[in-house]
Amino acid sequence: MPAKPSRFPYALPVIAVALIVLGLVAGPAIAAVFTPQQMTRNIILNALPFILIFVGILLLYITLIVIIVRRYNDRVDPRRQQIIERVLIGGIVFGIFGMFQPWFFILYRLGFLVLLFSLFAFIAWSHVRPRREQIDEMHVTATPPASA
Numbered sequence: 001m002p003a004k005p006s007r008f009p010y011a012l013p014v015i016a017v018a019l020i021v022l023g024l025v026a027g028p029a030i031a032a033v034f035t036p037q038q039m040t041r042n043i044i045l046n047a048l049p050f051i052l053i054f055v056g057i058l059l060l061y062i063t064l065i066v067i068i069v070r071r072y073n074d075r076v077d078p079r080r081q082q083i084i085e086r087v088l089i090g091g092i093v094f095g096i097f098g099m100f101q102p103w104f105f106i107l108y109r110l111g112f113l114v115l116l117f118s119l120f121a122f123i124a125w126s127h128v129r130p131r132r133e134q135i136d137e138m139h140v141t142a143t144p145p146a147s148a
Contacts, residue, residue, distance in 0.1 A: 009066060016059035023052030065124045078130040088125060091118030 027049040031039070039045055076084075091114050098111015 008070070009063070012059055012066070013063045016056045016063065019052045019056035019059065023049045023056060026052060061120070061124075065127055068124050069127050069129075072128045074129055074131050076128060076130050081125075081128065081130040084125060085122070088118050088122040091115070092122065095119075 030045050030048065034042075034045055095111045095113075095115025095118055098107045099115060101107055101111075
């Protein structure tokens with residue numbers, strides 16, 4: 001009996017967008033309702049819009065990972081997956097080098113962007129399972145033990 005394909009989690013991006021919109025609306029609403037003195041004493045009021053937007057963005061990233069996994073799981077050649085992982089790790093190393101070198105500011109900006117992209121891509125790609133080689137049971141022959 002073949003496994004039933006799991007459904008796409010439609011609720012995940014819907015909740016993410018709702019949290020982002022709620023976070024964008026919460027900032028001005030909180031500032032309109034509470035006094036500046038209340039805002040300085042209550043850290044949660046100041047942090048609430050940021051937390052809502054951050055969790056929404058995180059859920060969108062999780063949705064992207066789910067889409068990538070559904071698209072590429074068991075479809076990528078193991079050698080190709082290893083090459084892609086190494087390129088992404090190389091991007092992370094280049095990004096770190098670019099950010100910590102003191103000579104060129106343009107390399108600093110480029111290093112930050114390369115590091116950001118490579119890191120997010122590596123996290124997403126590390127969830128992809130490569131294709132396994134199928135062993136044909138009909139053609140597997142046992143080798144006789146070596147005689148002593």
